[in-house]
Amino acid sequence: xxxxxxxxxxxxxxxxxxxxxxxxxxxxxxxxxxxxxxxxxxxxxxxxxxxxxxxxxxxxxxxxxxxxxxxxxxxxxxxxxxxxxxxxxxxxxxxxxxxxxxxxxxxxxxxxxxxxxxxxxxxxxxxxxxxxxxxxxxxxxxxxxxxxxxxxxxxxxxxxxxxxxxxxxxxxxxxxxxxxxxxxxxxxxxxxxxxxxxxxxxxxxxxxxxxxxxxxxxxxxxxxxxxxxxxxxxxxxxxxxxxxxxxxxxxxxxxxxxxxxxxxxxxxxxxxxxxxxxxxxxx
Numbered sequence: 001x002x003x004x005x006x007x008x009x010x011x012x013x014x015x016x017x018x019x020x021x022x023x024x025x026x027x028x029x030x031x032x033x034x035x036x037x038x039x040x041x042x043x044x045x046x047x048x049x050x051x052x053x054x055x056x057x058x059x060x061x062x063x064x065x066x067x068x069x070x071x072x073x074x075x076x077x078x079x080x081x082x083x084x085x086x087x088x089x090x091x092x093x094x095x096x097x098x099x100x101x102x103x104x105x106x107x108x109x110x111x112x113x114x115x116x117x118x119x120x121x122x123x124x125x126x127x128x129x130x131x132x133x134x135x136x137x138x139x140x141x142x143x144x145x146x147x148x149x150x151x152x153x154x155x156x157x158x159x160x161x162x163x164x165x166x167x168x169x170x171x172x173x174x175x176x177x178x179x180x181x182x183x184x185x186x187x188x189x190x191x192x193x194x195x196x197x198x199x200x201x202x203x204x205x206x207x208x209x210x211x212x213x214x215x216x217x218x219x220x221x222x223x224x225x226x227x228x229x230x231x232x233x234x235x236x237x238x239x240x241x242x243x244x245x246x247x248x249x250x251x252x253x254x255x256x257x258x259x260x261x262x263x264x265x266x267x268x269x270x271x272x273x274x275x276x277x278x279x280x281x282x283x
Contacts, residue, residue, distance in 0.1 A: 052282050054197055055271050056231075058149065059247065060204035060222040061238035066245055067203040068092040070238070071145045075268035077199055078103035079142040083129060085109050085151035103142075107132065122158045130189055137196040144198050150205040152189065153224045156182050183225070190231030201267065204228070206237065221250075234274070238265065254278050 061067050069092045072080060080103065082089055087110045093101055113128045115121040121128075129152070136144065146152070160166055160182040166174050193200050204224050209217035220237055222228060229235055229251045236249045247265035249257045255278045262273050271282050 052280055054199045055267070055282060056193065056200035056233045057267070057270065058202040058204060058222070058228070058232045058235035059238045060150075060206040060220070060224075060235070061240070062206060062220070065238050065240040067238060068147050069095065070266060071147055071201045071203055072096070072104060073266055074100040075266050076145075076201065077141065077143050077267075079139075080104045080145055081136050081139075081142065081198075082106045082145040082147060083109060083132075085146070085148055087111065089145075089147050122155050123163050125155050126152060126159065126185055126189065130192065133189065133192040133196075137192055137198070140197055142198050144193070144196060144200050146200075146202045148203040148205060149228065150203075150223050153186060153228075156185050156225075159185070183227075186225045187227070190228070193231050199267075200232070202228075202232065202235075234270070254280060 059067060059070065068089055072082065072089070072092050074096065082104065084090070084106050087108060089106055089108075093104055093106070109125055109129065110120050113121045113125040115124070133144075160174070160178075166178050166181065168174050168178075193202075204222045206220040207223045209219050209221045211217050222235070232251075233253045234249070235251050236247050239246045239248060244263070245265060247262040247270060249260045249262075252258065252274075254274050257274070257277060260273075260277070262270055274280060275282065
């Protein structure tokens with residue numbers, strides 16, 4: 001059947017029981033057999049897809065609650081490839097027993113990413129990290145640690161506020177169409193974390209939630225890009241009272257667990273709690 005509109009545009013061909021093909025379908029000839037694509041073959045049965053092989057988790061907390069120490073603890077699967085944004089992750093590693101320090105590899109971004117004058121390059125650090133993530137994301141085992149993700153978001157904000165790459169008005173303010181660029185830079189990084197088969201641990205600072213009227217909501221939220229939770233499967237707040245630590249679930253892909261508390265948390269105990277509560281098995 002051939003159809004044309006009232007404006008004389010090129011007629012459109014519709015085919016009953018059409019077959020999706022790699023070639024352009026024209027009136028002149030039917031698609032060749034080798035060009036026919038069985039689109040159903042692109043899908044896999046859920047029973048054939050491997051189970052959960054990696055755990056991607058984030059925790060946020062006030063200062064000195066133990067975020068970094070948990071990220072490199074002995075129960076975290078090795079090898080660990082750690083991005084140190086605060087020039088102090090080595091302290092947490094040095095507190096480990098010598099045998100537990102093996103297979104931990106640290107990239108100290110403040111020491112390694114320098115500008116022409118030898119100073120820390122806040123504008124170039126995030127592209128450098130994205131390039132590095134692309135180089136390690138296909139490792140099959142181990143853990144990527146980012147300590148902390150808050151620093152990366154702060155550096156993206158700095159780049160947006162200062163870079164010549166951002167077009168600005170005469171007043172110095174970025175044009176409205178430029179504002180999506182800082183989100184896009186963080187999203188590119190987050191998608192690399194989604195693509196990897198490795199475990200992922202991201203630490204973050206936190207801040208108090210403020211109600212619309214300016215009053216204190218009475219709980220903390222992560223201090224980072226607003227959409228950070230989309231790139232993690234599980235995240236929560238790490239509370240410390242004296243020497244006791246508690247992990248409070250704030251977001252998860254593993255069912256209705258929000259608000260659940262896990263005492264004396266670690267990477268492994270959090271995974272085991274999820275398995276116990278949901279039946280999900282981690283490889």
